[in-house]
Amino acid sequence: MNAEAAGEALLRIEGATKRFSLRQRGWRRQQVVALDGVSMTLRRGETVGLVGESGSGKSTLGRCVLNLLRLDGGRIIYRGREIQALPEREWRPLRRRLQMVFQNPVSSFNPMMTIEEALLDALRQVPELDHAQRRQRVGDLLEQVQLGARFAVLYPYEMSGGQLQRAAIARALAPQPDFIFLDEPTANLDMSIRGQIINLLLDLQQREGGPGFVFVTHDLRVLRYVAERIYVITQGHIVESGSRDQIFHAPRHPWTRALLEASSIGRRDRRQASGSDGEADISLATSPEGGCRLLARCPHARERCARETQVLREIEPGQQVRCWRAEELD
Amino acid sequence: MLAGEQAIPERPSLLQRMMRANGPMRVRLNIGLLLLIVLLGLLAPLLPLHDPVRPNPLNRFKAPSLEHPFGTDGNGMDVLSRTIHAIRTDFALAISSVALGIVVGAPLGALSGYFGGRLDSVITRITEVFQGFPQILFGMAVLAAAGNTMVNLVLILAFYNVPVYSKMVRSVTLPLREADFVQAARVAGNSPLSVVFRHVLPNTLVPVFSQLPLSCAYAAQMIAGLSFIGLGVAIPTPEWGSMIQLGANQLVFGKWWASIFPGLALFISVWLLNNVSDLFGSLVVRRA
Numbered sequence: 001m002n003a004e005a006a007g008e009a010l011l012r013i014e015g016a017t018k019r020f021s022l023r024q025r026g027w028r029r030q031q032v033v034a035l036d037g038v039s040m041t042l043r044r045g046e047t048v049g050l051v052g053e054s055g056s057g058k059s060t061l062g063r064c065v066l067n068l069l070r071l072d073g074g075r076i077i078y079r080g081r082e083i084q085a086l087p088e089r090e091w092r093p094l095r096r097r098l099q100m101v102f103q104n105p106v107s108s109f110n111p112m113m114t115i116e117e118a119l120l121d122a123l124r125q126v127p128e129l130d131h132a133q134r135r136q137r138v139g140d141l142l143e144q145v146q147l148g149a150r151f152a153v154l155y156p157y158e159m160s161g162g163q164l165q166r167a168a169i170a171r172a173l174a175p176q177p178d179f180i181f182l183d184e185p186t187a188n189l190d191m192s193i194r195g196q197i198i199n200l201l202l203d204l205q206q207r208e209g210g211p212g213f214v215f216v217t218h219d220l221r222v223l224r225y226v227a228e229r230i231y232v233i234t235q236g237h238i239v240e241s242g243s244r245d246q247i248f249h250a251p252r253h254p255w256t257r258a259l260l261e262a263s264s265i266g267r268r269d270r271r272q273a274s275g276s277d278g279e280a281d282i283s284l285a286t287s288p289e290g291g292c293r294l295l296a297r298c299p300h301a302r303e304r305c306a307r308e309t310q311v312l313r314e315i316e317p318g319q320q321v322r323c324w325r326a327e328e329l330d
Numbered sequence: 331m332l333a334g335e336q337a338i339p340e341r342p343s344l345l346q347r348m349m350r351a352n353g354p355m356r357v358r359l360n361i362g363l364l365l366l367i368v369l370l371g372l373l374a375p376l377l378p379l380h381d382p383v384r385p386n387p388l389n390r391f392k393a394p395s396l397e398h399p400f401g402t403d404g405n406g407m408d409v410l411s412r413t414i415h416a417i418r419t420d421f422a423l424a425i426s427s428v429a430l431g432i433v434v435g436a437p438l439g440a441l442s443g444y445f446g447g448r449l450d451s452v453i454t455r456i457t458e459v460f461q462g463f464p465q466i467l468f469g470m471a472v473l474a475a476a477g478n479t480m481v482n483l484v485l486i487l488a489f490y491n492v493p494v495y496s497k498m499v500r501s502v503t504l505p506l507r508e509a510d511f512v513q514a515a516r517v518a519g520n521s522p523l524s525v526v527f528r529h530v531l532p533n534t535l536v537p538v539f540s541q542l543p544l545s546c547a548y549a550a551q552m553i554a555g556l557s558f559i560g561l562g563v564a565i566p567t568p569e570w571g572s573m574i575q576l577g578a579n580q581l582v583f584g585k586w587w588a589s590i591f592p593g594l595a596l597f598i599s600v601w602l603l604n605n606v607s608d609l610f611g612s613l614v615v616r617r618a
Contacts, residue, residue, distance in 0.1 A: 068513050088522065095519040107510040112532040116338060118518075121528070125519035139338065152338045171518065 010079065010212055011065070011098075011179055013040040017073035018060055018236075034060040036236040037074065039312075040214075042179065047205060047213040049227030049244075051220050051259065057236040058216045059103070062181040065214075066100050067091050078179075096125045099172035099211070103184040105164035109156035115142075115167050116152035122174040141170040145200060162193035166200065173204075173211070182215045186222060194222070201226055221263045224248060229318075232256045235293050238312060242319030252315060252326040254298050292323070300325055360605040367599060371417025380408035382415040383566040391585045401587035404576050407566070409588055413595050415568040420599070423563075424549035427484045428542060431491020436538060439496035440531045443503025445522070454500070457493035465490055466555065473561040483562045487549045494545065495538060502534040540607055547603035554596055570596045 018035040034057045042048050052058045063069040064084070065076055076084040083094060102108035109118055119138045123129065129137060139149045145166040156164055165185055172180045182201075186194040202225065204210055215226055223230055223244065230247040232240045232255060240253040251257050291306040292298070298305065304324065312320045315327065323329075370377075380398070386406030394401040400409035442453035469486045476482050506512055507530075515529040554571030556562035563569035565576060570592040577588025 063513075066517055068516060092519060092521065095517060100514075100517045102510050102514060104510055108514045110511045110515065110529050110533065114341070121515070121520070122518040135338070149338050153341045168514075171514070175519065 009041045009077075010044045010046075011042040012077040013038060013061070013065065013074070014077065015039055015074035016061060016064060016071055016076065018057070018064055018069065019072050033236050035064070035071075035074075038233070038236065038238055039074075040231060040238070040241075042212050042214060044178065045205075045210060045212050046229070047201075047215060047227050049223035049230040050214055050216045050233060051218065051223060051230060052233035053218055056234045058233055059183050061233075062100060062183050062214070062216060065181060066098055067094075092125075096175040097178045098181070099175070099177040099179070100181045101165070101168045101172050101183065101185050104188050105161050105168050106156060106188075108168055109164060111156055114153050114155055115159070118167070119152075119171055119174055122171045125175050137174070141174055142167075144173065144204075145170045146196075160193075161189050162196060165189060165193075165197055169197075169200065169204075177211050180211050180213050182213055184216050184218065186217070186219075198222065198225055219263065220247075220259050232259065237293060237322065238320075239294070239322045240320065241312075242316070246316065246319045250316075250319075252319070252321040252329065253323050254300050254329065255294055300329060357606075357609045360602055360609060364599075364602045364606055367417060367602070368421060370414055371421055374411075374415045374418060377414070379411035379414065382407060382411040382568045385566070391580060391588065393585075394587055400591045401585075403573065403588040404580065405565070409573070409591050412568040412573055413570070413591050416570045416573065416592060416595070417599075419563060419567060419569045420550050420553055420596070421546075423480060423484055423487070423553050424546045427487030427549050428491055428545045430484065430488035431545070432495050432538060432542070434488070435492040435495030436499045436531065436534070437527070438492070439499030439501075440503050440526050440534060442496065443500035444507055444526045444530055446507075450500075453496065457496050460489065460493045465552070469552070469556055470559070470561055473556065478561055478564065480563065483553065483556065487552055491545055491549075494541070498537055498541065499531070499534045502537060503530055506530050506533060543603040543607035547600040547607070550596065550600055550603070 016035050016038040017033075020032045020034055022030045022032060036057075038057070038061060040048070040050075040061075050058050050061070060069065064071050067083070067086070067088075071084045074084070075082050078094065078098070083091065086094075109115075110121075113121065116135075116138050119141060120134055123134045123137060126134070126137075138152060142149055142151055147163060147166050147170070151159065151163065151167065159167070165188075169180075169185070185201075186197050189197065201213065201215070205213075205226070213226075215223065217223060220230075227244055229243055230241065231238050232247070232253065234255055240247065240251065240256045242250075247256060248260070251260055291308065292301070292310045295301050295305050302325070308324065310322045310324060312322045314320050374382075384407065386402070389402050389406035390404055392398055392402040392406075398408050398410065400413060403409055403412070438453055438457075442450040469483075472486055473482055512525060512529055515525050520528065553562055553569070554574070557564075557569050557571030558575045560572075560575070563572055565572050573592040574589045574596075577585070577590075577592075581589055
């Protein structure tokens, strides 16, 4: 039995840090910290949820893992190999293994290519297939995502958002990757279409030897159905991580609770338990040096929160929380 | 496997879609007339016309008649035949020079816009230097120095189309660099060059297509202009500019036909090309 089969991580992110510079008027430059020491583990075939509000750094994390952006610090380890600093040429063989589905299905397809051309383009990195086999594979993939072969000849502007998002999933599946980063795949879709995409993912999870997923969303409800483990991120920080049951039934961090209350499912169960006003407010207010970043918005804040930088600590097996009051808040 | 149950249908080509009779009337009329002119030029050798290059000293500056509907010029050559044969010369030179300009300019612009940095600076500076020279003077100088041949004429005109197209494609490439589908193309395993040539460049062609007929019109004017001052295409090769020049000094004696007919042909061609240029862009954008 090799290490992977024993549950060794397929992909490990350690202390990922990414800063963006914003040019301001005059000479002053403002830096925005999009990722601040994010660590994450993904096992083979596992679906991990990553939940956070807009601007919390979740998409940035995906773009860094896929080498579309360069990390400023930290490591990304894929199958025991550090990949975050590889030059483009050495990275390209990994493209086949690490795939991504973008948030906006319409803009993620080349408007000059039909769906078939787009899928063939992604299949070019599978050298062992000849052209006829690739065309065959395009048909298979479209069937797999429940689109008929008739969609192959359509241009992106001739399809709906839900159909295109299926095609995008087919494109990500094309080279048979180990890992797919789903960047809010349902955010731009109607409620009814959302369900179809979720069902498609559940279907893909059932397959033997299928890829692992990181499912990014700002809507915690979606993760109840698809994720085995969940990471909660805000302001570039992971504030809580744990199994689906731990996050949904025993959330410890005030931020996670607020997110749950903001979603309708959580509201009924949690309204009584928490003393907060339940608003998952999206504000970029920075906190004082050294203190907890959520100080300004936390209903449970104490004087100690302003002094002490919070660290992730394990409070239950598999559950980590970045809050010193986690235990007493129950 | 579920595959192969439905055959993947074929799609009509761009040409078929363009020819489909659902375009606006104005588009069809202009493109139709332009194609008629091109067809006339292509079929010229088969038409019952006089030999366009056979001089006849006894038959100089004859007024339009049944025998010579457009009259004859200073060398006694048939003006109608020469005007029609000149379509071949002028269009071939204009189209090949513009095509050469696009083939060189568009990839340069896409590379420069996508990769940015030093490559961009170098390409942009070079194209700016190109554009710094006054065109007619530069054309005259090169033709005088390097030889008055059609190949040189095409090269000079192409030389001036390269920066036009490289700048245009560069400007369209810049916003595409961050587009989702370009990022998706990277994720799909395309090399940087493959991203540029398979994904970015085809998406910059809409403005190129709408500029193309305009460039052809401009090139046709340049060819006629240079030939008018005795550079470029020389008599006896049928060409509108040199024909206008040959008849020009007879205009004052009332012998208007040797200049007016080729002049009209040039005017109509340039006018149609300009119209088509206006309409072409919208046709390509719709793509349906």
